[in-house]
Amino acid sequence: MLEKPPSGPVSKPARSHFYSQVVRINALRLLWATVIIWGELGAFYWSLRGCRWPASDNHQNGSPEKTSHVLLVSDTQVQHPALQTKRESWGTRFRRFFSDLNLKKSWHVTSQLKPDVIVFLGDMLANGRGAKDDARYSRAVKKFKGIFSHPSKVPVYYVPGNNDIWLGEITPYAKAIRGFYTNSFGPLSQTFDVQNHTFVILDAPGLVDEDYLRAGKGVPFAKWKPLSNGAISFVTDVASNLQREEPEKPTVILSHIPLARPEMANCGPLRERGTIRRNVGHGYQSMLGRQTTSFLLKTLKPLAVFSGDNRDYCEYKHTDAADAHSIREVTLKSFSPSSHIRRPGFQLLSVTSPSSVPHLQPTLADIPCFLPDQFKIYTSLYIPLAFLTAIFLFVLNLRRSRRSRVSSWRPPLLRASSSSSLASLRSVSGRSTPIHQHMLWSPSAAPQSPHGSFPTPLRIPHRFSNSRPGTPAHNSVPESPFSYARTGSFNDDEDEDPMQPAQYAVHRQYDDRDDGSWSDVGRGFGAGGSVAGRDLEEPDYEVVGIESTDSGGALLSPPADSAPGSPKGLSQFVSAPPAPENVPRSKKSRSLCSYSFVFAGRMRRITIQRPTVAALKDLLELLKGRETKRYRGNPFWATVADILSVGWPPLLVWWAIIWTIS
Numbered sequence: 001m002l003e004k005p006p007s008g009p010v011s012k013p014a015r016s017h018f019y020s021q022v023v024r025i026n027a028l029r030l031l032w033a034t035v036i037i038w039g040e041l042g043a044f045y046w047s048l049r050g051c052r053w054p055a056s057d058n059h060q061n062g063s064p065e066k067t068s069h070v071l072l073v074s075d076t077q078v079q080h081p082a083l084q085t086k087r088e089s090w091g092t093r094f095r096r097f098f099s100d101l102n103l104k105k106s107w108h109v110t111s112q113l114k115p116d117v118i119v120f121l122g123d124m125l126a127n128g129r130g131a132k133d134d135a136r137y138s139r140a141v142k143k144f145k146g147i148f149s150h151p152s153k154v155p156v157y158y159v160p161g162n163n164d165i166w167l168g169e170i171t172p173y174a175k176a177i178r179g180f181y182t183n184s185f186g187p188l189s190q191t192f193d194v195q196n197h198t199f200v201i202l203d204a205p206g207l208v209d210e211d212y213l214r215a216g217k218g219v220p221f222a223k224w225k226p227l228s229n230g231a232i233s234f235v236t237d238v239a240s241n242l243q244r245e246e247p248e249k250p251t252v253i254l255s256h257i258p259l260a261r262p263e264m265a266n267c268g269p270l271r272e273r274g275t276i277r278r279n280v281g282h283g284y285q286s287m288l289g290r291q292t293t294s295f296l297l298k299t300l301k302p303l304a305v306f307s308g309d310n311r312d313y314c315e316y317k318h319t320d321a322a323d324a325h326s327i328r329e330v331t332l333k334s335f336s337p338s339s340h341i342r343r344p345g346f347q348l349l350s351v352t353s354p355s356s357v358p359h360l361q362p363t364l365a366d367i368p369c370f371l372p373d374q375f376k377i378y379t380s381l382y383i384p385l386a387f388l389t390a391i392f393l394f395v396l397n398l399r400r401s402r403r404s405r406v407s408s409w410r411p412p413l414l415r416a417s418s419s420s421s422l423a424s425l426r427s428v429s430g431r432s433t434p435i436h437q438h439m440l441w442s443p444s445a446a447p448q449s450p451h452g453s454f455p456t457p458l459r460i461p462h463r464f465s466n467s468r469p470g471t472p473a474h475n476s477v478p479e480s481p482f483s484y485a486r487t488g489s490f491n492d493d494e495d496e497d498p499m500q501p502a503q504y505a506v507h508r509q510y511d512d513r514d515d516g517s518w519s520d521v522g523r524g525f526g527a528g529g530s531v532a533g534r535d536l537e538e539p540d541y542e543v544v545g546i547e548s549t550d551s552g553g554a555l556l557s558p559p560a561d562s563a564p565g566s567p568k569g570l571s572q573f574v575s576a577p578p579a580p581e582n583v584p585r586s587k588k589s590r591s592l593c594s595y596s597f598v599f600a601g602r603m604r605r606i607t608i609q610r611p612t613v614a615a616l617k618d619l620l621e622l623l624k625g626r627e628t629k630r631y632r633g634n635p636f637w638a639t640v641a642d643i644l645s646v647g648w649p650p651l652l653v654w655w656a657i658i659w660t661i662s
Contacts, residue, residue, distance in 0.1 A: 352365075
C-alpha cells in the first residue's frame with residue numbers, strides 16, 4: 001500500500017517571474033531604501049516646508065539688503081566622553097551616537113535656510129561644567145563646532161548656559177570652568193549690532209550667582225554694589241553707553257535663563273504641555289529672580305527678549321504698572337531631542353533697520369520652526385516595518401519549505417526500487433553513473449517486487465554463510481563487491497531473507513565454494529600466494545594472530561586450509577594499514593584572532609577565521625538575494641539570511657546619508 005503524502009499545499013509552477021525570490025528581495029530593498037531616505041532626510045525637509053524667514057508687517061518699501069536674518073538655536077546639548085564624570089556604558093554610547101546623528105540631520109536641513117547671523121542661546125554642551133581641564137573642554141567644543149559647521153563669513157555668537165559653566169557657586173573650580181568657556185566660545189557677556197539693533201548677550205548664570213551672593217548678605221538690590229567685571233556691572237555699563245550715544249537704538253536681550261513671571265502664566269498655544277515654574281536645584285535655576293528681572297527690564301528697556309533652557313516653547317509678555325509698554329519674551333524650543341518634548345525646534349528672526357520702516361513700526365519679526373519627532377520615526381515607522389518584513393519573509397520561507405517537501409516526496413516502493421536498482425547498477429559499473437528515473441520505474445507498469453532485478457547474493461547477503469553477519473570466520477576470503485560479475489553465477493529463484501531486505505543488501509562475492517567464508521586472511525596470503533586460483537601479490541599489511549580456545553581452555557587448531565606457517569590456534573585478522581610516510585603537514589591556522597575568557601565557570605574561546613572561497617561565494621549569493629544551500633529547507637535560518645540580504649542596501653543608503661550630512 002502506498003504511503004499517504006504529507007498534508008500541505010500542492011506545489012505549483014511559478015505563474016510569473018514577479019513571484020521569484022530575487023524579485024521579492026529587490027522589492028523589499030527598494031521599499032526599505034525609500035523609507036530610510038524619507039525617515040532620515042525627507043521627514044526633516046517636509047517638516048520645514050513652511051518655515052520661511054518672516055517679514056515685518058508694515059515693511060513694504062524696504063529692500064532685502066536692509067533686512068538681516070538671525071538664526072536662534074538653544075540647548076544643543078552635545079555629549080562627549082571627555083565630559084563624563086564616570087565610566088559610560090554601552091547604552092550611553094548607543095544613545096550618544098543617535099543623539100549626535102539627530103543633531104547632524106537637524107542642522108543639515110536648518111543650515112539650508114542660509115542665515116546671516118547665528119546665535120546659540122546656551123547649553124551648547126551637555127556637561128561642560130564637568131570638565132576636569134581645558135584640554136577636555138576643548139575636545140568637547142571641537143566636536144560641537146564639527147557638528148554645527150557653518151560658512152566662515154557667517155558670524156556666530158554664543159550665550160553661556162548653566163551646563164556650559166557652573167551655576168550656584170563662586171569657587172576656584174567654577175572660575176576655572178569659566179576660563180575654559182572663554183577660551184573656546186568667547187566672552188561671557190558681550191554685545192553686537194545687527195541692522196542698527198543692539199543685541200545684549202547676558203551671563204545669566206553669573207547673574208544668578210551674584211544674586212545668591214547679594215541675598216546671602218541681606219542687601220537690597222537697589223543698594224547692592226556690583227562685583228567688578230560681574231554680570232550686573234556689565235548691564236549697567238551697556239545701558240549707560242546706549243543712553244549716552246544712541247538713546248533711540250533698539251535693544252534685544254539674549255539670555256539662557258528665562259526672566260521671572262508668574263508660575264501660572266500661560267505660554268501660548270505652541271507649548272506642548274504645562275508652563276514654566278520656578279525650580280531651583282544643584283547647578284540649575286528655571287528662571288531669574290524677580291528683582292533681577294525688574295532690574296534688566298528697567299535698565300536696558302529691551303524691544304524683545306529671547307531665552308532658552310526650558311526646552312519647550314513659551315511666549316510671555318512682561319508688563320510694568322508704571323509703563324503701559326509690554327515686552328515680549330520668547331523661550332525657544334530645544335534643538336536637541338528631549339523627553340520633555342516631542343518635536344525639537346528653533347527660531348527665525350528677521351531684523352529690519354529702523355530707518356527702513358515708518359516711525360514706531362515693528363522692526364523685528366520672528367517665527368518658530370519645528371523639527372520632526374525622531375523618536376516617533378523609529379517607533380512608528382522603522383520598528384513596525386521591520387516586524388512586518390520579518391513576518392512576511394518567514395511566511396514565504398515556511399511555504400517554500402513545505403512545497404519543497406511535498407514536491408520531493410515519493411512513495412516508499414518507488415524509493416526502495418530506485419535506491420536498490422541504483423546501487424546494483426553502480427556496483428556493476430564501478431563508478432557513479434547518472435541513472436534516470438524512467439530506467440528504474442515505469443508509471444505504466446504495476447508495482448512489482450524487485451527480486452528479479454538483483455543477484456541472489458545481493459538479495460540474500462549471507463546465503464552461503466552459516467555464521468552471523470559481522471562474525472569473522474576461519475578460512476574466509478575478502479570478497480570484492482564486483483566479483484560476482486566475474487566469477488559468480490546467480491540464482492534468481494532464491495527466497496529473500498526477511499531480515500535482510502534487498503534495498504539494504506551488502507555486496508559480497510560469490511564463488512563455487514560453499515564454505516561460508518568472507519575473509520582471505522590466512523588463505524594463501526604470502527609471497528606469491530593465491531586465493532581461489534587467483535595469483536596475488538605480497539600484501540602490504542600484516543597478519544595479526546589472536547589465540548582461540550574452546551570451552552575447556554585448550555587451544556584450537558587452525559583450519560586445514562589456513563595460511564602456511566601461521567601460529568596454531570590463532571584467528572587471523574588484517575592489521576590497520578600503516579600511516580603514509582609522505583603526509584603533508586597541516587596547513588597554517590586560518591584564524592585571524594582568538595580570544596579566551598571564562599563564562600559560567602567554564603573556559604570559552606572565540607576564534608575568527610579567514611573567510612574561505614566557499615564562504616565568500618555564499619556571501620555573494622546572499623547579497624544577491626538568492627537562497628544558499630546552507631539555509632535551504634530551514635525556514636528560520638532562511639529568514640535570517642533573507643533579512644540580511646534585504647538589509648544591506650538600505651544600510652548602505654543610511655551610511656551614505658550620514659556621510660553626506662557629516
